[in-house]
Amino acid sequence: MRSKLGVNIDHVATLRNARGENHPVLLKAAKEVIKYGADSITIHVREDQRHVKKKDAILLKRKIKKPINLEMAPTIAMVNFAIKLNPKFVCIVPEKRKEVTTEGGLNLTQKNLKKLINKLKKNNIEVSLFINPSVKDVRNSYKLGVNAIEIHTGSFAKAIKAKNKNKLNYEFDKIKKCKLECDKTKMKFNLGHGLDYDSTKYLSKIKNINEYNIGHFIIGESLFDGFPKVIKKFKRLIR
Numbered sequence: 588m589r590s591k592l593g594v595n596i597d598h599v600a601t602l603r604n605a606r607g608e609n610h611p612v613l614l615k616a617a618k619e620v621i622k623y624g625a626d627s628i629t630i631h632v633r634e635d636q637r638h639v640k641k642k643d644a645i646l647l648k649r650k651i652k653k654p655i656n657l658e659m660a661p662t663i664a665m666v667n668f669a670i671k672l673n674p675k676f677v678c679i680v681p682e683k684r685k686e687v688t689t690e691g692g693l694n695l696t697q698k699n700l701k702k703l704i705n706k707l708k709k710n711n712i713e714v715s716l717f718i719n720p721s722v723k724d725v726r727n728s729y730k731l732g733v734n735a736i737e738i739h740t741g742s743f744a745k746a747i748k749a750k751n752k753n754k755l756n757y758e759f760d761k762i763k764k765c766k767l768e769c770d771k772t773k774m775k776f777n778l779g780h781g782l783d784y785d786s787t788k789y790l791s792k793i794k795n796i797n798e799y800n801i802g803h804f805i806i807g808e809s810l811f812d813g814f815p816k817v818i819k820k821f822k823r824l825i826r
């Protein structure tokens with residue numbers, strides 16, 4: 588199975604918002620990354636809309652043909668927005684107002700989670716949960732009836748950067764165990780957070796990953812090398 592690359596373009600919006608005008612244009616970034624091989628566009632519409640705004644999401648949905656993966660908090664207001672937007676995928680993520688980025692996986696014991704998931708699925712939206720690399724959370728996601736899980740790879744990515752071999756083996760093993768557990772179900776298996784060339788290459792030892800979702804590194808590295816080179820390199824790594 589060929590793994591897909593979802594490109595998260597939130598950081599283009601962050602750069603744009605720094606000046607309060609419309610440059611760099613988010614839609615142009617989405618079109619560019621698609622041109623060079625992105626299989627889907629990921630956007631996190633936070634409740635405070637501090638980077639991607641609802642009107643950005645609506646414009647992207649209207650103008651681009653590749654699937655949109657909407658990351659959002661598990662709230663009724665966001666579910667209602669998702670239903671209006673009608674993206675192909677929703678990835679439910681935890682959200683804290685002051686965090687710099689999504690710090691960990693979802694708390695799957697949140698009371699109304701199943702109700703929110705069912706509402707999205709009834710509207711033909713494929714639902715994924717962003718979870719910690721824990722076999723228990725894979726099982727609980729399955730019980731919640733989602734179509735996919737995305738494993739938070741942040742700790743693994745940090746271990747690689749720190750060249751901490753023991754921690755790296757420990758974190759890699761956890762992700763592998765989650766994949767084995769997921770393979771017992773029909774859920775798709777996605778990975779994301781903090782990934783760069785090294786961590787993506789290492790993770791590609793695990794076969795049949797459905798999708799890698801990568802944002803910060805792609806946008807940052809493209810300042811030096813441009814989208815064509817960076818995206819094509821990721822596509823080669825996950826092939």
Ligand code: PXP
Binds near residue numbers: 597
């Ligand atoms: N996947 C999910 C669910 C995320 O929340 C994020 C960060 O917004 C990413 C992937 C991408 O992470 P990064 O920007 O570190 O590549």
